[in-house]
Amino acid sequence: MAVQWLLVCHGLITLLVMVSFLCGQWPIFQGTFIQRIHSFITFGAYDYLRRFVHLACGSRGTDALYSVEYYCCDRPNPIIQVLYLLIIGGTYYFIVQSSFGYIPGYYLSAVHRYTSFLAVGVGILLFLLTSFSDPGVVNSANVSQYLSAYPYDNIIFSEKECSTCKIPKPARSKHCSICDRCVARFDHHCAWMNNCIGERNTRYFMAFIIWHFLICMYGIVALALILAGRMKELQVIHILTDYYGIENSFRKLAPLVLQWLSNSYNTQILIMVFLAVVSLLLGGFFTYHAKLCLTNTTTNESFKWQEQLSWQRKVNEAKASAEALKASLGELDQENKPRESKWRTFFRRSRLQELELVKNNIYDKGFLHNIYEVAIPFSTRRSFLVNKPKSG
Numbered sequence: 001m002a003v004q005w006l007l008v009c010h011g012l013i014t015l016l017v018m019v020s021f022l023c024g025q026w027p028i029f030q031g032t033f034i035q036r037i038h039s040f041i042t043f044g045a046y047d048y049l050r051r052f053v054h055l056a057c058g059s060r061g062t063d064a065l066y067s068v069e070y071y072c073c074d075r076p077n078p079i080i081q082v083l084y085l086l087i088i089g090g091t092y093y094f095i096v097q098s099s100f101g102y103i104p105g106y107y108l109s110a111v112h113r114y115t116s117f118l119a120v121g122v123g124i125l126l127f128l129l130t131s132f133s134d135p136g137v138v139n140s141a142n143v144s145q146y147l148s149a150y151p152y153d154n155i156i157f158s159e160k161e162c163s164t165c166k167i168p169k170p171a172r173s174k175h176c177s178i179c180d181r182c183v184a185r186f187d188h189h190c191a192w193m194n195n196c197i198g199e200r201n202t203r204y205f206m207a208f209i210i211w212h213f214l215i216c217m218y219g220i221v222a223l224a225l226i227l228a229g230r231m232k233e234l235q236v237i238h239i240l241t242d243y244y245g246i247e248n249s250f251r252k253l254a255p256l257v258l259q260w261l262s263n264s265y266n267t268q269i270l271i272m273v274f275l276a277v278v279s280l281l282l283g284g285f286f287t288y289h290a291k292l293c294l295t296n297t298t299t300n301e302s303f304k305w306q307e308q309l310s311w312q313r314k315v316n317e318a319k320a321s322a323e324a325l326k327a328s329l330g331e332l333d334q335e336n337k338p339r340e341s342k343w344r345t346f347f348r349r350s351r352l353q354e355l356e357l358v359k360n361n362i363y364d365k366g367f368l369h370n371i372y373e374v375a376i377p378f379s380t381r382r383s384f385l386v387n388k389p390k391s392g
């Protein structure tokens with residue numbers, strides 16, 4: 001029974017650490033232990049390490065640590081790319097080692113030995129494609145085409161020049177401080193890919209996430225079918241009911257079958273738990289990005305809109321309190337005039353606020369058009385190339 005509890009603990013701890021690391025800063029977790037774990041993983045642990053290094057090696061040690069930090073976090077580097085390859089390679093290796101001996105089995109044909117290899121191969125190809133593709137770097141040769149492809153909305157993007165690249169900054173672009181270049185329709189800098197995600201490679205990035213989600217699902221289903229097949233081949237239910245005289249009901253058999261599975265096939269169960277946690281995260285991440293794609297917004301723009309809306313909200317609040325002050329001063333002058341009901345004033349004000357707090361995204365042109373823009377980026381179209389200004 002100890003093995004089952006070990007498996008449950010493993011699953012819960014993996015889930016907790018991953019959720020805390022990736023989602024711990026979300027407002028919903030504010031003040032909870034998930035936020036505290038997030039702070040520890042992202043800053044706290046590093047802070048303790050810095051203090052320890054300073055105590056042990058003095059300022060020379062901390063200087064070395066800062067150089068490592070600068071290389072790892074502020075400069076392009078392949079550390080997390082290698083980590084991705086280790087994770088996917090390691091997981092596939094453990095699956096081959098522990099489970100390929102049961103293929104072909106009762107429920108799985110031999111073809112899954114090859115299809116699983118193909119699925120992982122395509123996953124790695126998508127990773128390489130996203131990592132090494134041009135995200136849509138803006139340079140003096142293509143800046144005028146990008147300027148005409150993306151008009152300024154004068155809300156979150158207005159005409160300005162990139163102070164580093166010394167070229168006009170097209171709307172929706174951003175200067176990536178890690179890669180030190182301007183990228184069109186900038187989404188974010190992805191450390192896993194060691195590349196920016198922008199106008200030209202958002203499509204590969206989306207394909208990468210959904211493909212890895214599907215691989216995880218495929219892995220879970222295939223391993224579950226292997227275990228179900230082993231149960232059938234070894235006649236586990238038959239032995240339990242006929243030989244040991246256990247009652248043939250789900251309630252009586254399920255704990256015994258689970259105990260047998262976790263004792264005999266714990267590697268497969270561990271891998272299934274890991275794949276379930278990863279697929280949950282990938283599913284959430286894909287849903288978030290799919291929603292952004294359907295509304296033609298980038299991650300960078302969603303932050304800009306948040307700032308814009310909170311600024312608008314503050315302006316509205318200031319306007320509302322100025323109006324209230326004006327009204328109360330007016331009341332003193334117009335004592336005889338019939339008063340407006342408090343409810344009417346309230347609804348009038350809230351309607352005004354709602355009207356002003358609309359996110360007016362001029363790049364959103366309907367979801368079919370938005371998907372088309374991600375699938376076939378402007379810069380890969382003939383019209384973009386035709387627009388090229390003549391040199392000289």
Ligand SMILES: [Zn+2]
Binds near residue numbers: 162174
């Ligand atoms: Zn720039």
Ligand SMILES: [Zn+2]
Binds near residue numbers: 178180195
């Ligand atoms: Zn970048």
